[in-house]
Amino acid sequence: MRHRYFVRTQYGVIKIKSLSYSFDLPALHLWLNTHKKEIETRINFWIDGILPLRSALNMLLNLICKFNTFTSQKSYNRFYQGSVENADLIRIRLLINLSLYPQISGHKTRFAIRFLHEDSENGIVPDDFPFKLACC
Structure with a gap:
């Protein structure tokens, strides 16, 4: 470890x-x-x-969250940007074997997600990978 x-x-x-x-x-x-x-x-x-x-x-x-379902999305260059109306919560599902975590920033109707590796020094984040997103 x-x-x-x-x-x-x-x-x-x-x-x-x-x-x-x-x-x-x-x-x-x-x-x-x-x-x-x-x-x-x-x-x-x-x-x-x-x-x-x-x-x-x-x-x-x-x-x-009951009425919002997850949709398939794809990150580009370890980044995803989206816009949404009337949402209070963003939920993300990632494959656990990627060892990634999201860093989310946003304001009112726009948000950005940057994906980082748990091992910031030696970890490799794939450029493009699928994930699931739900905006509630």
């Missing part, structure tokens, strides 16, 4: 020796030394507080 850019950057942060001492992050060390049962109780309490929000967001997103 050391060849992955993300892992390498995180490994550099972990190597900082002072982060391993309890006086730097006392609350974290107290938390880590708490009994597992107490940790589970606290986490469940926090989650219970946000479950109504999660349910409302899921319902809203389902309503927004």
Whole structure:
């Protein structure tokens, strides 16, 4: 896993020796030394507080996206530009084996998608490739 850019950057942060001492992050060390049962109780309490929000967001997103289907699109030179009226959400489906992620920018009725490789130093992004797009 050391060849992955993300892992390498995180490994550099972990190597900082002072982060391993309890006086730097006392609350974290107290938390880590708490009994597992107490940790589970606290986490469940926090989650219970946000479950109504999660349910409302899921319902809203389902309503927004229910009537919009994915259409096949193609990137050109690792880029896609589109325009849309009355849309609040852009959804993208990519093939996982490409190891790409979208960088989206836009304003009102126009948007642009630039596709980047997860390994920004050594990854290769194909010039043209298909993907699916839904504007809700």
